[in-house]
Structures are given as structure tokens and as C-alpha cells.
Amino acid sequence: xxxxxxxxxxxxxxxxxxxxxxxxxxxxxxxxxxxxxxxxxxxxxxxxxxxxxxxxxxxxxxxxxxxxxxxxxxxxxxxxxxxxxxxxxxxxxxxxxxxxxxxxxxxxxxxxxxxxxxxxxxxxxxxxxxxxxxxxxxxxxxxxxxxxxxxxxxxxxxxxxxxxxxxxxxxxxxxxxxxxxxxxxxxxxxxxxxxxxxxxxxxxxxxxxxxxxxxxxxxxxxxxxxxxxxxxxxxxxxxxxxxxxxxxxxxxxxxxxxxxxxxxxxxxxxxxxxxxxxxxxxxxxxxxxxxxxxxxxxxxxxxxxxxxxxxxxxxxxxxxxxxxxxxxxxxxxxxxxxxxxxxxxxxxxxxxxxxxxxxxxxxxxxxxxxxxxxxxxxxxxxxxxxxxxxxxxxxxxxxxxxxxxxxxxxxxxxxxxxxxxxxxxxxxxxxxxxxxxxxxxxxxxxxxxxxxxxxxxxxxxx
Numbered sequence: 001x002x003x004x005x006x007x008x009x010x011x012x013x014x015x016x017x018x019x020x021x022x023x024x025x026x027x028x029x030x031x032x033x034x035x036x037x038x039x040x041x042x043x044x045x046x047x048x049x050x051x052x053x054x055x056x057x058x059x060x061x062x063x064x065x066x067x068x069x070x071x072x073x074x075x076x077x078x079x080x081x082x083x084x085x086x087x088x089x090x091x092x093x094x095x096x097x098x099x100x101x102x103x104x105x106x107x108x109x110x111x112x113x114x115x116x117x118x119x120x121x122x123x124x125x126x127x128x129x130x131x132x133x134x135x136x137x138x139x140x141x142x143x144x145x146x147x148x149x150x151x152x153x154x155x156x157x158x159x160x161x162x163x164x165x166x167x168x169x170x171x172x173x174x175x176x177x178x179x180x181x182x183x184x185x186x187x188x189x190x191x192x193x194x195x196x197x198x199x200x201x202x203x204x205x206x207x208x209x210x211x212x213x214x215x216x217x218x219x220x221x222x223x224x225x226x227x228x229x230x231x232x233x234x235x236x237x238x239x240x241x242x243x244x245x246x247x248x249x250x251x252x253x254x255x256x257x258x259x260x261x262x263x264x265x266x267x268x269x270x271x272x273x274x275x276x277x278x279x280x281x282x283x284x285x286x287x288x289x290x291x292x293x294x295x296x297x298x299x300x301x302x303x304x305x306x307x308x309x310x311x312x313x314x315x316x317x318x319x320x321x322x323x324x325x326x327x328x329x330x331x332x333x334x335x336x337x338x339x340x341x342x343x344x345x346x347x348x349x350x351x352x353x354x355x356x357x358x359x360x361x362x363x364x365x366x367x368x369x370x371x372x373x374x375x376x377x378x379x380x381x382x383x384x385x386x387x388x389x390x391x392x393x394x395x396x397x398x399x400x401x402x403x404x405x406x407x408x409x410x411x412x413x414x415x416x417x418x419x420x421x422x423x424x425x426x427x428x429x430x431x432x433x434x435x436x437x438x439x440x441x442x443x444x445x446x447x448x449x450x451x452x453x454x455x456x457x458x459x460x461x462x
Contacts, residue, residue, distance in 0.1 A: 022165030022238040024411065025230045026391070026420040030149035031366040033141050033160045034061060035226040038219045040131045040162070041068050044077050049130040049175045051082040051110075053123060053393075054142035057096055058201035060211045061148045064219070067212065070103040078106075082179055084124045085109040090190075092200055097187035108184045122183075122248055125393050125404040127160075128175060135164035136171040138240070138409060139391050140295070140380045147378070150215070152370040156378035157362060159293070159424070161391045161409055167238040174242035174407065181245045218368055235414035241392075242407040247272035265301060265402055275406035279394050280306055282384060282410065290317045291383040293425050295376075296335075297321040297353055298342045298397040307346055317351040319343075320428045321396075322377050333448070356428065357435040380408070383422055387415040 027033040041048060048069065056062050073079040081100055085093055093109060100107045110124040130136040139160030141147040146155045163171075178184060198206050250269045270277045283290065283306035290310060297319055299307055310317050321343060324336050343353040356362060362375040382390040392408020394400045411417050 020166060021234040021236045022163055022167050024164075024233045024235055024238070024414075024417055025162040025227075026233075026417065027137070027139065027160040027162060027230070028420075028424045029366070030141075030147060030155070030158070030364055031222070032226060032230060033137070033139075033158070034148040035219055035223050036137055036160070036162050037065060037129060038068065039223055039227065040129060040135065040137060041065070041072060044072055044131045046077065046132050047130075048072060048077060048079045049082075049128075049172075049179075050080070051124065051126055051128050051175060051178060052143050053084045053125045053127065054087055054144055055083050055096070056142075056144035057092060057197065058205040058207065059143075059145040059150070060207045060215050061145050061150055062143050063197070063207045063212050064216050065143060066099070067216075069105060070100070073100075073104040079104070080106045080108075080175075080179065082108045082110055082124075082175075082184055085112040086120065086123050091195075094187055094189050095195060095197070095200055098189055107187060108179065109187050110178070110181075111183045112185055112187070119248075121403055123404050124178065124245075125400065126174075126178065126242060126407045127393050128171060128407060130168070130171050130175055133172045134168050135162070136168055136240070137162050138171070138393075138407060140378050140393055149364045149366055149369045149373065149375075152372045153374065155364065155369075155373050155375050157364045157375050159379035159381050159391055159421070163238060163240075163409060165238065167240045167409070170240035170242075174240060177242070177244060178405070183245050215368065231416075231420060233414060233417040233420065235411050235417055237412040237414070239410045239412070240407065241274050241278045241410060243275045243405040244272040245405060263301065275392070275394055275408060276302075276401050278410065279303070279390070279400075279408070282382065282388075282390055283307070283310070285388075286310060286315055286317075286384045288315065288385050289383075290315065290385075291422065291425055292317070292319040292321075292396070293377065293379050293381050293428065294319065294321050294396045295378045295380060296325050296339055296395045296397040297346070298338055299346070300398045300401050303396060303401060307351065311346075311349040311351050314350045318425075318429075319346075319351070319353045319396075320377070320425060320432070321353065321355055323355040323357055325376065334450075334453070354429065354432045356432060361431050361435050362428070377428075379424075381421050381425075383418045383425075387418050388412045389414070389418045389421050391421070 027036055069079055097107045111119065111122055113119050127141060128136060128138045137160055141158040141160050145151045147158055149155050247269050250272060265273065265276060280302045307317065325339055343355050347353040356377060364375055380392055380394050389411045390408050394406045394408050400406050
């Protein structure tokens with residue numbers, strides 16, 4: 001059963017009649033999100049617009065989604081795809097472009113630049129699928145097996161939301177802004193001839209036709225049951241917030257502050273960096289309680305001040321974050337070190353910061369999840385005063401605050417939707433309590449000096 005049929009059924013019983021309300025489904029699990037993405041693309045009648053930071057073409061889930069996009073484009077649906085270019089090799093990025101363009105998909109790359117240039121640090125971290133200009137999926141998930149609990153290694157527990165209603169016009173305007181940005185460009189194909197993905201993907205990540213068919217059949221067979229279990233919420237005030245790429249090029253006239261310098265994220269720049277501005281405002285408007293689940297907890301500048309002010313007012317703040325956020329690169333222990341420092345520093349007064357264990361206890365499994373799968377947090381959600389919620393791509397760290405394009409949905413004064421978000425957070429808190437009973441799961445590694453230095457550099461210069 002499609003999304004549209006579900007909402008028609010709700011209307012029949014008088015459950016979908018709130019005037020001008022957006023309809024929302026929270027997607028807390030990988031299986032939920034993959035099914036919703038697949039079904040939304042399947043249901044598209046006119047247009048599909050898609051933009052993501054990570055789009056892993058050598059993963060089974062991505063191949064299934066790509067095949068579906070190709071089918072829709074060939075059937076006459078207008079499809080536009082905008083991908084950040086940073087994490088792809090030139091060859092793979094060109095192959096994605098060639099494959100999509102050959103089917104009639106309009107494809108652009110965001111901020112295609114040399115990896116060691118100063119501009120390379122600016123990325124689009126936005127995750128958005130927009131269908132027919134009327135409904136969209138957004139949140140923290142990228143497109144890859146590790147975001148849908150399909151990887152044999154580390155998987156990410158993440159959160160998305162499906163929305164249909166008036167706020168889709170804001171999502172549509174946001175996509176158009178990115179699509180028309182001077183930093184979004186067509187990809188020039190330099191390689192000769194079309195290569196197969198089997199020749200471009202590593203041996204470990206090659207995807208067979210059998211694997212694609214198995215996953216596609218799984219999603220199709222589970223779609224009705226998966227969507228039926230997800231409650232539909234009617235919320236009257238929903239906003240889609242997205243950064244304007246022009247914030248990077250703002251030349252400020254703002255005078256220096258009392259410490260003798262002009263902050264990079266000053267009022268001139270914040271006029272375009274809407275996600276940073278509205279995230280801080282979301283924190284500052286808390287009056288009784290703030291609940292947060294986030295991949296990281298490294299608040300900087302106005303974010304740090306906002307948390308300090310909440311503690312000064314003795315407002316209850318609960319943050320659930322990773323004990324080890326990064327995935328294993330050389331600089332990752334430096335990030336984890338500053339994450340541990342920030343979490344410990346703010347774990348005081350009316351604020352509690354819970355760092356989830358590095359191993360074992362967190363899970364988001366379904367029938368196709370490999371036995372060897374492990375899990376880390378990747379969601380970026382918050383609940384203010386029990387009734388106002390935020391779901392998006394914004395990490396509590398310097399990159400999201402200063403550097404990346406980010407987006408999120410704010411759902412104001414809708415306690416039912418806030419309850420949907422709270423349930424998984426409560427589950428994580430119970431997992432944390434269980435982990436404290438086993439000393440082997442508690443994060444206790446001491447970083448090397450080089451990683452301490454790297455952590456300091458990342459905090460101060462990202």
C-alpha cells in the first residue's frame with residue numbers, strides 16, 4: 001500500500017482532517033527509512049529531486065535505489081540528483097554522472113574542487129529526497145548499506161522523517177537554491193566509454209544481481225507492514241530549515257567584539273547560515289527540558305553558551321551521544337578525544353551527557369542485517385519542552401556550526417511526534433545503564449599525545 005493510500009484511509013476515518021497540518025512519519029530504523037525512500041520514489045508521478053552528502057554506488061542499497069531512479073527517469077519522470085563530490089574518486093563520480101545522464105537524469109556535483117584547496121572543507125551535509133514537490137524525506141541518513149543496517153561492519157543508528165504538506169514548499173525552495181548555486185556544476189566526463197561497476201568497486205564491495213534482487217524483494221514484501229506500524233502524526237507548524245551556500249562568501253562589516261576580533265559566524269553570515277542560527281535559537285527557547293540525541297557533542301561558540309545558560313537556569317538537559325563517533329581513520333582518535341572532553345566538561349549541574357559504549361550493546365537489526373554488524377549513533381534529533389522537535393543533519397560540532405551546509409525539520413507544539421522521537425532515546429538511555437554494569441564496555445582508552453593535538457586543532461579550526 002502506498003503512502004497516498006494510507007493517508008486516504010486515515011481521512012476516511014476522520015484522522016487526517018486537521019486544517020493545514022503537515023503529515024509526518026518518524027523513521028527511527030534503517031529498515032523504515034529504506035522502505036520509505038523506496039516507496040516514495042516508486043510513488044512519484046512527476047518529479048524526483050535528491051541530494052545527499054554520501055551516496056555509496058558500490059553498496060547494494062544504493063544500487064537498488066539507483067536502479068529505481070533510472071527506471072523512473074526512463075518512464076518520463078523528471079529526476080534531478082545533486083551529490084557532494086568530496087568522498088568520491090573522480091572516476092567513480094564521473095561513472096555515477098554518466099550512468100544517470102544516460103537514463104535522462106539531470107546530475108550535478110556540489111563543490112567539485114581539489115581536495116587540498118581551502119574550499120574543499122566546505123561540504124553539503126544536506127540529506128533530502130523530494131517527490132512531486134509535495135512530500136520529502138530528510139534527516140541524518142546518507143545512502144549506503146551502513147545507514148540501513150546492511151553492512152557487515154559498522155552501521156549507523158540514524159533518524160529520518162517523512163513529511164507531506166505545506167513545508168514541502170520550503171524543501172522545494174531549498175533544493176532549488178542548492179541546484180542553482182554557483183557551487184553546483186555539471187560533471188565533465190573525461191574517461192572514455194562506460195565502465196561496469198564491477199570494475200570500479202573493490203572486490204569486497206561488488207554487488208551482484210542476486211543481492212540486488214534479494215534486497216528489492218525484501219523491501220517490496222515488507223513495505224505494507226513496515227509502513228503500517230509507523231504512526232502518522234498531524235502537526236500544524238512544521239518548518240524545513242536549510243543553509244544558503246552564500247554564507248561562505250559573506251564579507252562582514254560587523255565590528256570587533258570586546259575580545260578584539262570579529263567572530264567568523266557573525267550576524268552577517270548567520271543571515272545565510274540558517275541552520276546554525278535556528279539550531280541555537282531552538283536551544284535558547286527551552287524553558288523546562290531539553291532531550292538530545294546526536295552523533296557528536298562538541299558545542300562551540302553560541303552553542304556552548306546556550307548549554308551554559310540552560311545549566312545556569314537549572315533547566316534539565318539530557319544528551320545521548322557516542323563514546324567513539326568516528327569510524328577508524330588516523331585523525332579519528334583526535335575527534336573522539338575532544339568529544340570525550342566536551343562531554344565530561346558539560347556533564348554537570350542540571351545537564352547529563354551520556355556517551356554510549358564503544359562495543360556491543362547498541363543495535364538496529366532486521367532480517368537482512370549481517371551477524372557481524374556493529375552499531376554507532378548517527379542521528380541528530382532533539383526535543384524541547386516535551387512538544388517541539390528537531391530532526392535533521394546538524395551535528396553538535398564545529399563543522400556543522402561553521403562549515404557545512406546543513407538542514408533540518410522543526411516540528412513545533414506537536415507532542416505526539418515528540419513522543420515518537422523520545423521512545424528510541426529512552427531505549428538508548430536504558431542501554432547506557434546496562435553498559436555501566438559491565439566495565440569492559442565503558443570507554444576508557446587514553447589517547448596518544450598526537451591525537452590530543454589533533455583534537456585541539458579540529459575543535460579550533462574546523
